[in-house]
Amino acid sequence: MVFFPVSVIINSKTIIRLSEVIDLKRLPLRKEHAARLAEYGLQNIPLNACCCLRFSAGEEVLHEGQPISWLSIVVDGNAKVCRTAPNGKSLILCYNISRGLIGEVELMARQFNATCSVKAVTDFECIAVSYQNCLAELKTNLVFLNKLGTELAEKLTTSSDNFTSTALCTGEQRLCAYILQNSHRSLFRDTLTDVSCSVGMSYRHMFRLLGQLCEEGILEKRESGYCIMKKEELARRSHTAAELYQRV
Known part of the structure; x- marks a missing residue:
């Protein structure tokens, strides 16, 4: 090794x-x-x-x-x-x-x-x-370079989709899509200040949306994070933004 x-x-x-x-x-x-x-x-x-x-x-x-x-x-x-x-x-x-x-x-x-x-x-x-x-193999292997070029092009498309989502989707759509993509075993525990930056909204607005989702029983606040209680409803609310993120 x-x-x-x-x-x-x-x-x-x-x-x-x-x-x-x-x-x-x-x-x-x-x-x-x-x-x-x-x-x-x-x-x-x-x-x-x-x-x-x-x-x-x-x-x-x-x-x-x-x-x-x-x-x-x-x-x-x-x-x-x-x-x-x-x-x-x-x-x-x-x-x-x-x-x-x-x-x-x-x-x-x-x-x-x-x-x-x-x-x-x-x-x-x-x-x-x-x-x-x-390194020599990676720089000269045409099959590898072809795959690499394709994946870089896909990532450029993904970057455009993310920008479109931030510009055109509602804050709730973006937040719900983010929670779905970053939860593990129905538990979401990302740092909330980083989340607000990533979904393009103020911390106060994001925290208010999280509170609403908890009040409606879609999420449940726990010591370790937020537990997804109604995944189908969360997915429905994330609809447009989630479609863009699924292209990743």
Whole structure:
């Protein structure tokens, strides 16, 4: 197994080396991993240049600003992509990563540090491919570059959809869609100040909408967050915004 001598932050508290992350999270490659590598034309890369990583809900897969030395291929689970502003507030750029690549923007832009953070929303599994050992293959493999180009185009479309949602959907629609996309086992526990930034409304207005949803029995406030009590009604109220977010 190849280890990379760089540091990352786990859960924004403990600074450890990426080699330790891979050592803690790594799992043996399975047949489905080989099939996923083949989808990207990477079936011939050395097996010791990649590994399977698994993260629990709430754990960081990448931390913005920290060195990145591997490309990830999503295998299973959902994650969200966040970007932090100079004032410390976070904006959700992508609500639901359930397939595709992580780190491809940094690869093509020759960025040595992660340009955003990726956090697991559910249990999350990916294949980590070492830049150090596979960079030449990643830069010249036409099958891989074709897939990468397609996924970058899809992300551009997603970005346009998110802008459209913010501009044209009501605050309630955006908030309900956000809660549906970021809840885990019917529990929503994101930081509310970050939520208000991501859905494009003031904290006071968002808190008022949450209160209304609780009064109507759609949500229930608990110590650990908000529990979804009426998922179908929440989905109905998120209708237009959710349709846009589902394209992610």
